[in-house]
Amino acid sequence: MKIIVPMAGIGSRLRPHTLTVPKPLTVIAGKPIVQRLVEDIASVIDEEIDEIAFVIGTTAKGFPTDTEQKLLQIAKELGAKGSVYVQEVALGTAHAIYCAKESLSGPCVVAYADTLFKADFKLDVNADGAIWVSKVENPSAFGVIKLEDGIITDFIEKPKNFVSDLAIIGIYYFKSGDQLLKEIQYLIDNDLKENGEYQLTNVLESLKQQGAKFVPGTVNAWMDCGKKDPTVDTNKQTLTFEHEAGNNLVADDVVLQNSEIIQPCYIGKNVVLQDAKVGPYVSIGAGSCITNATIVNSLIQNNVEISNANLENAMIGNHAKYNGKFTSVSIGDYTELI
Structure with missing residues (x-):
């Protein structure tokens, strides 16, 4: 089994935290988001993982030069071969997978690295494919699926009228990575774009029309790491x-x-x-020093100095200094003091 992790986005919604650290490498409760993601997938598929292929952006997009090294270490800790590919230009969800074409063979899981989940189901590896879904209150904001006798019959992107409350969370299983690559290659060769990009939903629809049967994988918890508040809440849930x-x-x-x-x-x-006084629901990274402070429900990274503070729902990046009685400040782009 292989895991393909497209993670080339710049994470602009999580700035300033993603100016120096790619969003998937943001640490949640002591582990990078992407590490927790592949560990959770491994527990669900219950199969030996042969390879984890990561698709990252360029250094010009803010990916540090040591990103590849960190990702290869994550794969090694799971006993898998690590591969790193670079998406030079953002051309859609299917194109991001295509960048890892050398790793697309045999059964594989594709997981976009901006979400975490908890699930107690076991994946049926005999199915043609599976799509992880979660029940949501506002389906119109998501891509959703329709079911009939346990088989996915339709993929609907942001439906205006209610058709289903099962939202696609961005994790997929394909029994044949070779067939997945073939369908993406067809899109690219024929320049079949939607809104200027090559979309995975078009690939899924094509596979379904050719007879592939997709089943749902329902999760118990779906945790978003796109913006600051949801990321702090994800830390709490984790x-x-x-x-x-x-x-x-x-x-x-x-x-x-x-x-x-x-x-x-x-x-x-x-x-x-x-x-x-620290907690509940607080993560504090290594080498940090907290003095005369109360911190609740917050995510603090490594080598941070906090003093004279009363913090709740806070997110503070690496090597930051915060004094609640400050009078002289040095504040960079995108910083928020609320």
């Missing part, structure tokens, strides 16, 4: 799942000086808490 599973996410070397940690929390290595 910490809850980890805590319920009995996992301790507080490093052994955390220094507590007149401080309290209210679970669930993730606290990285070499963190110092002095006169602080």
Whole structure:
């Protein structure tokens, strides 16, 4: 089994956090989003993963030079071969997959790296394909599917009238990566674009018309990492799942000086808490120092200094300094103090 992860978007909705770190490498509860994504997929497919192929953007789009190294390490930790491809020009969802054409063979999962999920179903690898879906309150904002006898009959993009509340979350299984590549190649060779891009939905429809049967994979939780508030909420949900599973996410070397940690929390290595109350639902990255502060439901990255602060629903990037009693400030582009 192979996993293809298109992740070439610049993540503009999550700025300023994505100015130096690609969105899929943003750390949630101690792990990058993309690492959690492939781990969750591995648990659902229950198959040995042979290869994980990542499709990234160019350094000109903000992807640091060490991005490839970090992604290859993620694949290695799952016991899989890692491959990294670059999408030079954004030409749609199908084109992003096409960039990994050298890895498109045999059964594969395609997963766009801006979402996390929790599911307790096991994938039927004998099906022609599967599409992960989640029930939503406002289907008109999503692509949705229609079902008949457990088989997907239609794909509808942002329906104006109600046809289904099962939204496509951006994770797909294909029994034949070779056939998937063939259909994408047909789109590109014939320049069949929609709104100027090569779309995966057109590929799905073509495969369905040729007799391929797609089944749904319904998830229990669908967590978005597109903007700041949903990302903080995803951190909260992930910490809850980890805590319920009995996992301790507080490093052994955390220094507590007149401080309290209210679970669930993730606290990285070499963190110092002095006169602080942290939690619940707080992640603090390695090497950070929190002094005279109360922090609730927040996502704090590595090597951050926070003092004299009362924070809730906050997201603070790497190497940041925040003093709640500031009078002299240095604030860059896209920064928000609310």
